[in-house]
Amino acid sequence: MLKTRIITALVILPVVFIALFTFPNWAWDLFTLGIALVACWEWSHFCKFAAHQSKQYLAMSSVLAGVIFFTYLGYTGLDFASLATFGFVLAAIFWLVAAPLWLVKLWRPSGAWYVALTGWVVVFPTWLAFLSLHDRGAWMLLTFAVLVWVADIGAYFVGKAIGRRKLAPSISPGKTIEGALGGLAGVVAYFFVWQALAARAAERGDVWARELHSHGYILLGIFLLLAVMSIVGDLFESWMKRGVGMKDSSRLLPGHGGVLDRIDALTSTLPLAGLYLIVMQKI
Numbered sequence: 001m002l003k004t005r006i007i008t009a010l011v012i013l014p015v016v017f018i019a020l021f022t023f024p025n026w027a028w029d030l031f032t033l034g035i036a037l038v039a040c041w042e043w044s045h046f047c048k049f050a051a052h053q054s055k056q057y058l059a060m061s062s063v064l065a066g067v068i069f070f071t072y073l074g075y076t077g078l079d080f081a082s083l084a085t086f087g088f089v090l091a092a093i094f095w096l097v098a099a100p101l102w103l104v105k106l107w108r109p110s111g112a113w114y115v116a117l118t119g120w121v122v123v124f125p126t127w128l129a130f131l132s133l134h135d136r137g138a139w140m141l142l143t144f145a146v147l148v149w150v151a152d153i154g155a156y157f158v159g160k161a162i163g164r165r166k167l168a169p170s171i172s173p174g175k176t177i178e179g180a181l182g183g184l185a186g187v188v189a190y191f192f193v194w195q196a197l198a199a200r201a202a203e204r205g206d207v208w209a210r211e212l213h214s215h216g217y218i219l220l221g222i223f224l225l226l227a228v229m230s231i232v233g234d235l236f237e238s239w240m241k242r243g244v245g246m247k248d249s250s251r252l253l254p255g256h257g258g259v260l261d262r263i264d265a266l267t268s269t270l271p272l273a274g275l276y277l278i279v280m281q282k283i
Helices: 002-022 025-046 051-072 080-104 112-135 138-162 177-203 207-213 217-243 259-267 270-282
Strands: 166-168 172-176
Touching: 002 025, 002 138, 025 051, 025 112, 025 217, 025 259, 051 080, 051 112, 080 112, 080 217, 080 270, 112 138, 112 259, 112 270, 138 172, 138 177, 138 207, 138 217, 138 259, 138 270, 166 177, 172 177, 172 217, 177 207, 177 217, 217 259, 217 270, 259 270
Parallel strands: none
Antiparallel strands: 166 172
16 A cells, blocks of 8 residues: 555656646646546535436536636636635635534534535635645745645654544544644744745745745744644545545545545645735735
8 A cells, every 4th residue: 555655646746746837827727627626526425416416516516617717817807816815715714614613513414515515615715726826936835735744744653653642533533632733843843944945035036935934923823724724624524535434535546545635635725825825915
């Protein structure tokens, strides 16, 4: 399993980084469109749809995706910035209020279409964040993505080493409180390393670095908030999978599961990062 996981990562990561740093906007739009549609297809497995309902959901998801795709390219007459802001606000309400309550109460929604609509709230603001943050610079998007990876890696190794107290045993028995604290500690260390590297980038004139570096210790607070929210995103997807008896969202990525399994923590963090940047720009 570990060998398969490593091989899959070695194949996928170069593709993602090539797309992130070399694709023009339209190609990045198309690349991330694929991610969004696959995520919607995987989410449909959580809805307990009949076969015809699943097709309807995927058709409607494709229509919504098409609107976002062409709006980003400037072909619909809609304002992409306003659309992104709406998506980020909706995601913030969901992830900061609804999702934590959902998890605390261990709630299982009974309506298939309620679950389906929740999937759109999870997937589409994340796609909007992929596009919006990328517009600010590939390194801007990578800054927040790496934060999530650091939190996850820190939680894994600290949890393996000293984890004793379960964080959410009814949802994800493997996660521990010690592991979560280890992830937060890793993010603090990441912040100071990032600050040093971003200062050099800002001196070179990189706009994305100058913008973020100027936020000072406010950014540390945001980093920690996003680290916490990455745990919420991870737990939420685990809870949805547990509700339908699934271990992975699909088998598309050998050793890793599905696309949702790889972006679960990003769904709860990137839209919040996008909203934070919008707010800071207006202050």
